[in-house]
Amino acid sequence: MKIFIQYMVSLRCKLLVKSELEKLKIKYKSVELGEVLLYKNITVAKREKLKKELHKSGLELMDDKKAMLIEKITNVIVEMVHYSDELPKVNFSVFLSEKLGIEYHKLAETFSKTKGITIEHFIIIHKVERIKELIIYDELNLTEISYLMHYNSISHLSKQFKQVTGLTPTFFKSLTKRQRFNLEDL
Template sequence: MHLIIKNMVCPRCVTSVEEIFKKNKMPIKYVRLGEAELSEEPSKDQLQQLGEDLKQTGFEPLDDQKTQLVEQVKSLLIQKVQSGSVEEHFSVSKYLGEHIYKDYSAISRLFSEVEGITIEQFFILQKIEKTKELLVYNEESLSQIAFNLGYSSTQHLSNQFKKVTGMTPSQFKQLGMSHRKPINSVRP
């Protein structure tokens, strides 16, 4: 049985969800960001208990196919940004087409309907949040961040950063952590 789980955004989330499955004695094939595969079909009671336990930890199992598809798109894009290896001419539509075997225009329409923003806007917001994270922790220079997140130049990243946040990367860096959002709540 395949489950889509909302709000899984980091490796710690995977570990937390694995622990919930173990606590409920549910045999799992794998747990990845946004999804899990069970080796056996659980009973209705087991699924209900699992849902309650997931919700208590901030996760949510999804059973509506449209919502599942949107969460799958979000998980794939979050994973791509978190990997820190976005190519300069990265194509969101091509990437999603390689991972979700559905018409991109239909996925895009559904995503906009459910989330209120386009897939591309969501992707940009994720890249800006990753930039904030890297700036706060001084892990990389702005030019290295721009390169790793697929920007053609530091200036391109700086312009997009200012458009989204209202401040330059250096202004943000001076302010620190107070302007970061949890990855799963990023909105324009």
């Protein structure tokens, strides 16, 4: 049985969910971002208890199919941008469609209607957050970051960065207090 959990976008969230499952003695096969595969169905009482405990930490069990699809899209994007060593070589629309087994047009329409933002813009926002992280770590120069994040040029990266943040990457790097957002808040 699969259960879906909203707002589960980090490794910390995965650890929290595993902990709650273990406290409730719910056996699970795997815990991924937004999704838990259980060995067997759980009782309504255990489901409610899990729901209550997760809610205390800002996570929500989902029942609505549309909400579950949005959460799957979100988790694929977060995992792809923030936790993969390398972005996919194929177009993001192809990647999402193949990963979720659903036609991209349907994914994009559902996402936009529900979130009020396009998938493309959502990906750009996350890429910019990842770029901020890479700038702060100061291990790569802008050319290397541009290559890693699959931009055609530094100017393309800079243009998108400035559209989202209002700052150039170089100016952001020079700031002493650099603002980043929690993935859960994007």
